[in-house]
Amino acid sequence: MVLVSHALCPYVQRAAIVLAEKGLPFERRDIDLANKPGWFLAVSPLGKTPVLLVDGAPIFESAVICEYLEDTALPRLHPQDAVQRAQHRAWMEFGSALLNAIGAFYNAPDEAALKARATDIQARFTQLEAELGDGPYFAGPAFGMVDAAFAPAFRYFDTFDRISDFGFSTGVPKVQRWREALAVRPSVVEAVSPTYGERLQGFLLARGSALSRRIDAAIAAAAVA
Ligand SMILES: N[C@@H](CCC(=O)N[C@@H](CS)C(=O)NCC(=O)O)C(=O)O
Secondary structure (H helix, E strand, C coil): EEEEEECCCCHHHHHHHHHHHHHCCCEEEECCCCCCCHHHHCCCCCCCCCEEEEEEEEEEEEHHHHHHHHCCCCCCCCCHHHHHHHHHHHHHHHHHHHHHHHHHHHHCCCCHHHHHHHHHHHHHHHHHHHHHHCEEEECCCCCCCCHEEEHHHHHHHHHHHHHCCCCCCCCCHHHHHHHHHHHHHHHHHCCCCCCHHHHHHHHHHCCCCCHHHHHHHHHHHCCCC
């Protein structure tokens, strides 16, 4: 299988994590989203990564790719029970909404908007905190599909926490423990290249946003220290 990818795309990471959890070999083919090749547009009707090529047949949309992998390869990452499975799919949607909130945060044009977006994310973390049990993963000791959906979102916060204290860890110990468990999971670690952190910082700096200015300030402060 070929996973058509972009180096920073969190949706690509979801598919890469599920492929790794199921022990499926795959080739990663990175494309430049600013300069989409014709072969990519031919297999990606929305012009988005990821696309999974299965014997050449394209599957687009990360959630659909994950479900295809769940239908065709063990171990199971969804619960057996239909109600629980539906609930887990619903929480995966919550994870997608969190990714949108993260985009709004790093694109916020000024400090007031940045703080409002941070408050929005904190509220979502509080909702998650109420949903979590003993962990370390979403539904307990076994890694599942919801974990694969949230791990790429949580990865952003490793970078955000280095820039400033936005209070993302405050009052949400279960979310914090969940983040830490996912951060060291081999499938999650290997879903991005070793240069991911640097590339993400470069991407965030280029937004021209309030967060970009915070990064500039943090770099300047580190240079003086
Ligand atoms: N709903 C899609 C979202 C995928 C998506 O937004 N991918 C982004 C990169 S992370 C993309 O390809 N955007 C197109 C562009 O930047 O032109 C999924 O879950 O696969």
